[in-house]
Structures are given as structure tokens and as C-alpha cells.
Amino acid sequence: MASDFSRTLALLRREKRISQRTAAGDLQVSQALLSHYENGLREPGLHFVVRAADYYGVSCDYLLGRSLSREGSTVQPSTEVGAEETEYDPEIALQKKLVTDSATILLDVAAKSGSRQLAGELASYLSVAEYKLFRYLYAADPSNPAEAFRTEEVSFDALCDARMKLTELQIQCAANGGGAFGLQQEEIKLPDLSLAALPEHYPGRAESLLQVLQNVSDSIEAFEQTTKKK
Numbered sequence: 001m002a003s004d005f006s007r008t009l010a011l012l013r014r015e016k017r018i019s020q021r022t023a024a025g026d027l028q029v030s031q032a033l034l035s036h037y038e039n040g041l042r043e044p045g046l047h048f049v050v051r052a053a054d055y056y057g058v059s060c061d062y063l064l065g066r067s068l069s070r071e072g073s074t075v076q077p078s079t080e081v082g083a084e085e086t087e088y089d090p091e092i093a094l095q096k097k098l099v100t101d102s103a104t105i106l107l108d109v110a111a112k113s114g115s116r117q118l119a120g121e122l123a124s125y126l127s128v129a130e131y132k133l134f135r136y137l138y139a140a141d142p143s144n145p146a147e148a149f150r151t152e153e154v155s156f157d158a159l160c161d162a163r164m165k166l167t168e169l170q171i172q173c174a175a176n177g178g179g180a181f182g183l184q185q186e187e188i189k190l191p192d193l194s195l196a197a198l199p200e201h202y203p204g205r206a207e208s209l210l211q212v213l214q215n216v217s218d219s220i221e222a223f224e225q226t227t228k229k230k
Helices: 002-016 020-026 031-038 046-056 090-112 116-139 153-175 206-229
Strands: none
Touching: 002 020, 002 031, 002 046, 020 031, 090 116, 090 206, 116 153
């Protein structure tokens, strides 16, 4: 949490394009103390956290790394069950919304970039992931015949992984204008993907993507801590 705070505090100042000296004066601390906060050498008190959140126009949850939404908002299960989804448990309905909203934003970003290659590679990556997940569920029922698929049960998993790794490289290449991995070079212009701009460009959906990013970030950090302990 301390590392999240120091990183975010420094990021917000850079986004505001002000010097450390100016920010320190506005926040009523010495420049040396602000430098310590931004570099994670000291932890601030609650009063400074609140003052910094007000100064940069963000929530304390965002400043402390508890949310990637600058307003600190999260998508709540109890508010996401529509009339057509009454058969879902609220938590499952929430997970459905998070995944579908996030995928919609990613595909929309690709479409707005003007690159058919990028849109195609993103769709391909998501399609392979869906294929792989379906095969897992399909195989869980032994009464389902494996012959329904051309790719054998013993090899589809590794082949999907290989296809996805290649597509990841193609997505990165396409996002930079192509020219490698079988892609044509092209003019491309991605829309503003800053975390501050997402809620403005994708109202009603950006909160889902931000929560997905936060959830995955938390899970990666927890896994990293587990491996360090070993």
C-alpha cells in the first residue's frame, strides 16, 4: 500500500505538470518531506492523505492504491442484476458485467484506432481464450464425446497457449503500426487510454475495466508475495 501511495502521489504531480517545490508549498509540507513521500521513504499521516486527495481531485482510495477509479467507485453486485438476469447470483452477474464491459472497451478502442489488423488480432485472442475455456468445461463431463473437436484433448491446451502467445506479439505490433509478424505497416492512432480519461470516454463501462485492472493487479501482487516467501 505504501508503494502504491508513493507511486500515485508522484504520478499525480507529474500529470499536473508542477514542480515538487510548488506541490510541497500547496500541500503545506517541506519539499524534502514531499520527496520522502513520493519515494516511499516515509509514510504520511491521515491528514496529509486527505489533503493530497483534495489537492489532486481524487479519492483517498485511489491515492492509497485501493481502486484504479479516481473517484474510488466500484461496481457493486447488488446493483448489477438486470431483469433478464434474475436467475444469476448477484456476484456472478457482477463478474459477467466486468468481463463483458472490459471486452467491449478493448474492441471499441481497436475500432477507433482505424486498424483492422488490431481489431482482428484482439478478437482472435479473445476467441482462443473462449475456445480454451469452453473445452475445459466440455471435458469436465465425460459423456461429451471428444471427437466433436478436430484438435485432440491431449494437445489443444498447449496449442491454444502457443497461438495466444503469437497473437500477443501481433497485438503489440499492430498497436504500434504493424510491419512484422505477418502484419502490414499502417497508420494508427489509439484513443486516450489514460485512467483519468476512461470514465469520460466510456461512462457506465469504464468502472468495470478499472475494477478488472485493480483485481488482477491485487492478485498478481498476492502471488508475487507468495513466491517471495518460498
